[in-house]
Amino acid sequence: MFEDVPPVPDGAVLDTVFRQTDVGVHVLDRKLRLVRVTGAGLVTGSVAEHLLGRPAAEAYRIFGVEVREDALREVLDGGPPLRDVLVRGRPPHETGPEHVYSVSVYPLIAPEADGAQAPPIGLVATVRDVTQRILAEQRLGLLYQARERIGRTLDVERTAHELVEVTVPGFAGSVVVALTDAVLRGKPPELRRAGETPLLRCAAVGGSGAVHADGPLPEPGAVLLPGLFGERLPEGPELVPAGPDVRLVAPLAVRGQLLGAVAFRRPPGADPYTEDDLALAEGVTAHTATCLENALRFTREHIVMTALQSWPLRPEGETRHAVEVAQRHRPGGTGAGSWFDVIPLPGARVALVVGQVERPGLSSVATMGRLRTAVYSLATLDLSPHELLARLHTVTQRLAREQGPAHDPDEPAASCTIAVHDPVTGRLEIARAGSSLCVAVRPDGSLDADLVEEGPLLGGDGPPFACASHRLPEGTTLCLASSERAGGGPSEARIAAALALPGRGPHPMADDLAALLAPERVLLVARTLRLPAGDIAEWEVPAELSAVAPVRHAAEERVRRWGLGVDPLTVELIVSELITNAVRHGAPPVALRLLRGDATLTVEVRDGAATAPHLRHAKAGDEGGRGLHICATLSDAWGVRYAAEGKTVWAEIALDAPAP
Missing domain, CATH: 3.60.40.10 (PPM-type phosphatase domain)
Structure with a gap:
């Protein structure tokens, strides 16, 4: 059996709730007048005593909070409670930034002796200062937006603009992003050296108001050092005085390489930057620097790829026939x-x-x-x-x-x-x-x-x-x-x-x-296209050596008739050697074809054998074996191609003058 537990006095509970917790408790009567205020929150001390008895709308207006009386009456008339409504306000005589409060409103019901449900006799509002929580959520949200939106394109200048778009106006009233001259030219960034600051040029600006203490936002391309980022570029995010205001300046660096810098400035009257803002700026700029490095690497690779893929086109004259x-x-x-x-x-x-x-x-x-x-x-x-x-x-x-x-x-x-x-x-x-x-x-x-x-x-x-x-x-x-x-x-x-x-x-x-x-x-x-008939000459060659001479002379005569810039005797000798080889070592049918081009004359001998001709080096006493060697010496190129019905041995002779 458990021993009897003595009851906790109601007064002690109320005293704890009203005086010793970090939650403010505000009590309103049925006419929505403020009848009791205690605990932490908007209304404290002598201010609370001054406001007691006033309508809620009038009392809270002093703190910059607009009260929706219709919502309060809905709760008073049996509607659902209001939970975790965020409002902004500032206690009187406080000059700092506005606070964010989480307000919940519940009906105040007095217990009946018989346990019956009685109508509400008023409202109880709990107020908790959640400013730091909201600021932390906003910083996390900004960091998430930075990771989602910065670096979507592999372009250096576009990445700088994305940094501006993410941070204005939520983090700064105006932002200036500067990149080193080397990065803007697509060159690798240089390692940072103590006491040295490279040339920085404006790459992106955004927002309104003066970033310089005595001038407007700079134009893209303008040189920004010295002045905007201070006499020296800080090693990390740092607050830099700028006349009556303060700028937050952060370098854009990765692995010891400096790519640029960014300057954030809040408009006059806004909340000043804090240590938490410096940490947030470090996270955003570190991600931006990584994206800039990726974009720069892509730019360099793109230049190489473009150079590799920009192959020269073949002259159209080589294939125009x-x-x-x-x-x-x-x-x-x-x-x-x-x-x-x-x-x-x-x-x-x-x-x-x-x-x-x-x-x-x-x-x-x-x-x-x-x-x-x-x-x-x-x-x-x-x-x-x-x-x-x-x-x-x-x-x-x-x-x-x-x-x-x-x-x-x-x-x-x-x-x-x-x-x-x-x-x-x-x-x-x-x-x-x-x-x-x-x-x-x-x-x-x-x-x-x-x-x-x-x-x-x-x-x-x-x-x-x-x-x-x-x-x-x-x-x-x-x-x-x-x-x-x-x-x-x-x-x-x-x-x-x-x-x-x-x-x-x-x-x-x-x-x-x-x-x-x-x-x-x-x-x-x-x-x-088809080659014009006047540029083609063909002869069928009987498979006997006695047929070589007539065909050789006919080819010489055709070359003379065409008036080509080539020695007819050279053509005659090449034709004689190729036909002789085809008759001796090939198989019928044998045919000779001359093709006139703009810069070359092509001699082709076709036969029905698939045997591969090869260049021989005859001894001094040999009577044969010099045919292909002679052709290779007199022509500019020679070769053989095969087909299902045999092979074709060809030789090309460059023309000294273009064909008429």
């Missing part, structure tokens, strides 16, 4: 690693290349440059498009192994489409790795979006890659573009609308299509 080309690159700043190329090939042919490394970034742009170089080098081997992609796949895998461990999910992977157009026959050989835009519009306006199927990515599953062969009429418009990973590319209808007008040139067509592509994509629009 094969295609009319329009090339477009829609920049976006992400460095997607997209590239295109127009590569002239022997025999007046041209290779159209469009590719893209799958992930954006500086490493992808670097990989793109290496793959583009590899494509250009492999194209000189006269490989068919699908064989070229197979070798490019090996190069991509080697690059992946160099960049990371085996089976890395982020290893380089790329898409690439290669199309080779022959203006003599009108044949188009095309192969594709990955997905990309690849369509053809014929002169009658018909659209062919199935030139070739999609193949595996380079560096992924590997060959075989999809390939196809088409014979296109002159005037067909080809459209090749790098892949659209997000949202898909333009529809076939919009492509047809841009390409199906034969009277328009490739450049206006490319302008229309480029507007439909996503940023960081490249586009090639090429209209196919």
Whole structure:
């Protein structure tokens, strides 16, 4: 059994509530007059005695608090209590900042003898000073806003403006953000040196009123030292006197590197900065400095990526007999690693290349440059498009192994489409790795979006890659573009609308299509041409040595008739050696073809054998074995390309003067 517990006197409880707690207790009668005030809060001491008996609205107006009598009467008439209503006020004769009070209002009910519920005889309001809690919540809210809103863009000046937008007007009436001259120029920030302050220029301003004690807000670009930030830049957030007012100055630094500084100033009459504000400023400026460093690093990488991706365009004169080309690159700043190329090939042919490394970034742009170089080098081997992609796949895998461990999910992977157009026959050989835009519009306006199927990515599953062969009429418009990973590319209808007008040139067509592509994509629009018949000479050669001389003399005569800037005897000797090799070591049918270009004359000998000719170095007493050596000596370039029906050995001779 518990011992009897003596009852606590009601007077002791009331005395504790009214006199010894940090909660103010205000009692109102049914006419909403203030009848008792005690404890902490707005009304204390002699002020309380002076206000007793006055209506609540009149009594609290002295403290700058407007009382809603309708809300109080609603509680008095049986409505729900008011809980945690925040009001602002200042005790009389106090010159400091306003206080924030949490007010709760409850009905005051006197107990009946029989326990029955009686109507309220008044109201009891509890008042607690929550100024510090509200200020802490505001500081946390400002810090949260800073982390959410500052650094959304990887732009140095925009980040400075975001700092101003976040801190005005909640933290300061006016703000000036200055950055070092090196940062504004996109250069790496310098390490801070004791006693030294680098050149600071205004990057962003906001708010109203004078930041200088005797002048207006500075203009962007203005030099701000000495003066605005004091004679020396503080090591951390610091209060700096500025005439009758005080500024809060904080450096923008990260890992010992100074990027800039910021000056906060509150308008006259506002609450002065406190130690808690210095801590808040340190958190905001530290986050801003990190964002500025990220933006600066991105800017430097963007400059490098732009330089890497700004490849020189091929001179249009090199391929003007094969295609009319329009090339477009829609920049976006992400460095997607997209590239295109127009590569002239022997025999007046041209290779159209469009590719893209799958992930954006500086490493992808670097990989793109290496793959583009590899494509250009492999194209000189006269490989068919699908064989070229197979070798490019090996190069991509080697690059992946160099960049990371085996089976890395982020290893380089790329898409690439290669199309080779022959203006003599009108044949188009095309192969594709990955997905990309690849369509053809014929002169009658018909659209062919199935030139070739999609193949595996380079560096992924590997060959075989999809390939196809088409014979296109002159005037067909080809459209090749790098892949659209997000949202898909333009529809076939919009492509047809841009390409199906034969009277328009490739450049206006490319302008229309480029507007439909996503940023960081490249586009090639090429209209196919045929080599004029007057620039082609062909002879069928019987598979016997006696046929070499007549064909050799016919080729010499044609070169003389064309009036080219080349020695006809040189052409005669090259033709003689190539045909002799084809008759002796090849297989019928054998044919000779001369192609007249602006800067070169191409000699091609085709036969039905797939045997590979190779350059030999004959001994002094040998009667043969010098044919290819003679051709290599007299010509500027020579090579061999293979087809299903045999091979073609070619030699190019540079012209001393342009063709008439």
